Amino acid sequence: MRRGLAAIALALVSYLVIVALWANSVARELLQATPGTDRRIELDSGRLAALLAIEDPAFYSHRGLDMSDGQGLTTMTSVVARDLFLHGHDLDGWKGVLQSAYREVFSCCKKVDLGRDVMALVLHSHASKQQQFNLFLNNAYWGAIDGRAVVGIEAAAGAYYGEDAHALTDDKFFGLIAMLIAPNRFHPLIYPEDHAERTSRITKVVTGRCAPSGWLDLTYAHCDGVD
Known part of the structure; x- marks a missing residue:
């Protein structure tokens, strides 16, 4: 043994x-x-903080x-x-x-x-x-539209919102962040309800109204009951 x-x-x-x-x-x-x-x-400081809060809190x-x-x-x-x-x-x-x-x-x-x-x-x-x-x-991969991969934040902003990345509102920017964990699972055009739910949860995290419950908490399901 x-x-x-x-x-x-x-x-x-x-x-x-x-x-x-x-x-x-x-x-x-x-x-x-x-x-x-x-x-x-x-990215301005607020957008940068939002992205890092979801994707990599200790990146720097x-x-x-x-x-x-x-x-x-x-x-x-x-x-x-x-x-x-x-x-x-x-x-x-x-x-x-x-x-x-x-x-x-x-x-x-x-x-x-x-x-x-x-x-x-x-x-x-x-x-x-x-x-x-x-x-x-x-x-970064941001899902696919009509069988074509959407790669990079500029392409994603244009594909899903028809805007440049710097012109996105906070809600739309959070919508892009929401996709990164599983771009085709939280695709705003294919699964709009799932995407909206995920966006709502991460919005509460990045605005400080909720926090991950542990190292492996990537869904933030407990944030649903937070106003």
Whole structure:
């Protein structure tokens, strides 16, 4: 039993070490190849605070991973790391072989795979917080319309509200934030009632009328009874 557990632990550590070495070797190449790394989208302090309250409360203080209330299993950094290392630019040679292997591992076991968390730590060492934030806003998935993916906050503002992101009212901006946890599940055109409910809940969170009840509370269901 002990030998079996030791073998499993050794295999896991070896896997994570290889992931870290690979991610460190390809990070710069992927950052250069990914659109939006240096494209800055300005948000006023209120909008920024609202986004972070829902997506990553400790974004500017953590090093890629965090366990704040309402954080759940992902940070903005780990979301960017997943997309950057696994779902973006295709690598060549041995780097591409490992990229394909990690894609398969994440596809099969993303709920328990720690590889993405290691990639988040590596990303943090290669990209500034501003670059991480740029990548998140410019490349986040905001659902699909007529089979076409809506990618980035500017595209989402135009697709769902017909406006530029900076021109959105607070309610519309909160409506975009509401989608990020599951863009097609809380799609305002397909599931307007679910989207409205989710928007109402996060509005109460970002305005301070309610708060996440723990690390894994991402639904804020208890906020429904709060005025």
